[in-house]
Amino acid sequence: MKNSEPLWVLGTMSGTSLDGVDAAMVLTDGVRILDFGESGYRPYSAQEQAVLRAALGRWPGEDGVAEAARIVEDAHLELLSSIGGAALIGFHGQTLAHDPEGRGTHQAGDGARLAEELRIPVVWDFRSADVRMGGQGAPLAPFYHFACAQWIGAKRPLAMLNLGGVGNITWIDPHKPGPETPGALLAFDTGPANAPLNDLMMQRRGEPFDRDGSLASQGEVVAGALELFLDDVYFRRMPPKSLDRDAFADMLELVRELDDADAAATMTGMAAAAVMQAMEHCPIPPDQLLITGGGRHNPVMMEMLRVGLDCPVHAIEEVGLNGDMLEAQAFAYLAARVQRGLPTSCPTTTGVRALVGGGEISSPSIL
Numbered sequence: 278m279k280n281s282e283p284l285w286v287l288g289t290m291s292g293t294s295l296d297g298v299d300a301a302m303v304l305t306d307g308v309r310i311l312d313f314g315e316s317g318y319r320p321y322s323a324q325e326q327a328v329l330r331a332a333l334g335r336w337p338g339e340d341g342v343a344e345a346a347r348i349v350e351d352a353h354l355e356l357l358s359s360i361g362g363a364a365l366i367g368f369h370g371q372t373l374a375h376d377p378e379g380r381g382t383h384q385a386g387d388g389a390r391l392a393e394e395l396r397i398p399v400v401w402d403f404r405s406a407d408v409r410m411g412g413q414g415a416p417l418a419p420f421y422h423f424a425c426a427q428w429i430g431a432k433r434p435l436a437m438l439n440l441g442g443v444g445n446i447t448w449i450d451p452h453k454p455g456p457e458t459p460g461a462l463l464a465f466d467t468g469p470a471n472a473p474l475n476d477l478m479m480q481r482r483g484e485p486f487d488r489d490g491s492l493a494s495q496g497e498v499v500a501g502a503l504e505l506f507l508d509d510v511y512f513r514r515m516p517p518k519s520l521d522r523d524a525f526a527d528m529l530e531l532v533r534e535l536d537d538a539d540a541a542a543t544m545t546g547m548a549a550a551a552v553m554q555a556m557e558h559c560p561i562p563p564d565q566l567l568i569t570g571g572g573r574h575n576p577v578m579m580e581m582l583r584v585g586l587d588c589p590v591h592a593i594e595e596v597g598l599n600g601d602m603l604e605a606q607a608f609a610y611l612a613a614r615v616q617r618g619l620p621t622s623c624p625t626t627t628g629v630r631a632l633v634g635g636g637e638i639s640s641p642s643i644l
């Protein structure tokens with residue numbers, strides 16, 4: 278088979294919310310999206326989540342990391358073995374720690390084990406090469422966002438925003454011939470999105486998240502706390518820039534004195550305000566902001582964005598894409614690029630010194 282022929286690639290994401298594993302099939306040659314296929318989700322049990330949570334902030338070899346990696350691998354094996362027809366797998370793993378200017382970036386889970394057990398080549402460790410070359414190692418979805426913009430036939434600059442545990446935005450000029458072209462992309466993490474709000478819900482209510490924004494809808498955003506949040510130097514830093522899941526854990530202190538509903542409303546307002554700050558960095562105002570990730574299911578967060586931004590805000594489903602699977606699809610697309618030797622990040626997406634193709638390929642041994 279010729280290297281540039283389209284392949285069905287199965288991509289995975291185990292995100293910073295720690296809720297579970299997404300997997301999705303994409304037919305791609307690493308440049309264009311040709312079709313979408315089957316997808317699936319495998320939630321982590323409360324027990325598994327507790328092990329992953331305890332390993333946050335830890336590095337390979339430290340306590341609890343091997344156990345967390347095993348959970349990540351086993352959950353992926355269970356899900357991926359239920360989806361047939363993949364010629365290649367893109368395995369992101371679970372980010373446990375991210376410190377690109379210091380110790381590096383750490384995604385738990387061994388792609389070589391998945392390749393061996395699933396008998397399919399696996400591309401993994403997508404972020405390390407970028408960090409080694411001076412990049413943030415994140416966000417990596419932007420090259421895929423560019424392909425999505427082509428797929429929807431976008432004619433004018435637009436932005437895609439992922440509201441996951443952390444938020445990340447990609448501004449796209451669809452007139453450029455490819456994502457690696459200067460001026461085609463600008464991307465960075467916007468700030469905390471759902472992760473600290475989820476932590477608040479767990480602390481105060483013993484619930485994993487504020488379903489449909491129902492608690493936040495009963496409260497008011499407290500301006501003083503919001504201002505203190507926006508004082509953080511992160512918002513004044515020029516992109517590219519990225520965040521660890523718990524970089525803004527102090528936010529919980531800012532709402533400590535507030536009642537539950539005001540605290541939830543204020544933290545939802547903080548996530549939205551971080552996006553408003555981010556939009557100021559767009560080189561040209563985008564025609565539309567397309568939202569992916571779990572936060573688009575939160576009507577309070579979405580309404581705050583609609584009220585606070587000048588440009589139209591849409592859930593990404595409105596242009597025919599799947600906002601629950603977009604990141605898993607991204608790692609399918611990036612795996613195809615790695616296999617073809619194409620770059621996966623560039624100076625304007627991660628701050629890396631030059632175009633880089635990140636990712637290790639593990640093939641099953643011949644039996």
Ligand SMILES: Nc1ncnc2c1ncn2[C@@H]1O[C@H](COP(=O)(O)OP(=O)(O)OP(=O)(O)O)[C@@H](O)[C@H]1O
Pocket residue numbers: 290291292293294295296439440441442443444471472475485486487488489490569570571572574575576604
């Ligand atoms: N109906 C809903 N109402 C409110 N919030 C929701 C709803 N559905 C999902 N969410 C939020 O979205 C989160 C999951 O989002 P998502 O799966 O995009 O995150 P992730 O992929 O783990 O994160 P990241 O993109 O940072 O890696 C949940 O933890 C919750 O906070």
Ligand SMILES: CC(=O)N[C@H]1[C@@H]2OC[C@@H](O2)[C@@H](O)[C@@H]1O[C@H](C)C(=O)O
Pocket residue numbers: 292293372375382414415416417418419439441442443444445466519520604
């Ligand atoms: C280090 C890491 O895992 N970062 C994640 C996290 O979750 C959202 C945001 O922070 C983004 O930078 C990234 O994920 C997406 C998939 C990305 O790399 O594009």
